[in-house]
Amino acid sequence: MTDSPGGPRRRDPDRRERIIAACLDVIAEAGVAGTSHRRVAAAADVPLGSMTYHFSGMDELLHEAFARFARSVSDRFERRMAAAEDVEAARRAVVAIVTEEAFGTRRDLVLTHELYTLAAREPAFRKLTNAWMARSRAALERHFDPTTARLLDALIEGLTIHRALDTEPQDPAVVVAAVERLT
Template sequence: MATGRTDPERRDRIIDAALDLIVDEGVAGMSHRKVAARAGVPLGSMTYHFAGMDDLLQEAFTRFSNTIIAVFEDRLGAATTPDEARTAVADLVHHLSGGNQRELILTHELYTLAARKPAYRELTR
């Protein structure tokens, strides 16, 4: 694993680790130390790449939201008639309700955070 300035993927690993930690411990269980350990990076990398925990959470939930948007676009984008749209929505609801536990947990954590902190509400729209 590359270190220091020769590690261009460090920031992405931190974001991935943050999302994994949210799934395992929730937003309330987050700390710079835990995320750094999970990402395999020095603790100082946290403040180098992110202004604070809110900055990291914004980045992590933005990445997650973009994956959900892609699912919606993939499932709904091809519908050209009302009947196709109804079928696509039903398929999407079925997909999401039977979806993976990770996405479900991240969705609930994001909505809980957005309920408490207005800065996250835009991500839920």
């Protein structure tokens, strides 16, 4: 702590990062519509004034939070595809992304869909989803031609949405067959 004219001041170099992480938690719990500066500040355990100090407004905070989330998902996707040594291993990696990794938690599912909904309405957020898709396709293109990579990317998105929202468990054999047909 350092002294300031108004009394002791807390030194908190990770405050901005903590606010971004808390924002993702609030979105996962309450959705974008239920996310406010006040809720995020409370979740991050920071004074409300920190919100306007670190972010120009809610759009900037949401953009930073969703950018962090998209990067983390893309990083996992890229690592999985980079580990595949041949086309057969790449096919197995795609199946694993759908059946094991993608939307591995309810939180990831909610955050992904909140980002998709926001991007459908707000062009600035579409840049995040486009960058996310571009990274996925580039990772797939290590093993597949660009058209197949684009189709696989769409298949992954669709199958993971179905897996997450369907009331019946997804049969992994269906995923295997779909990947084999496309590749």
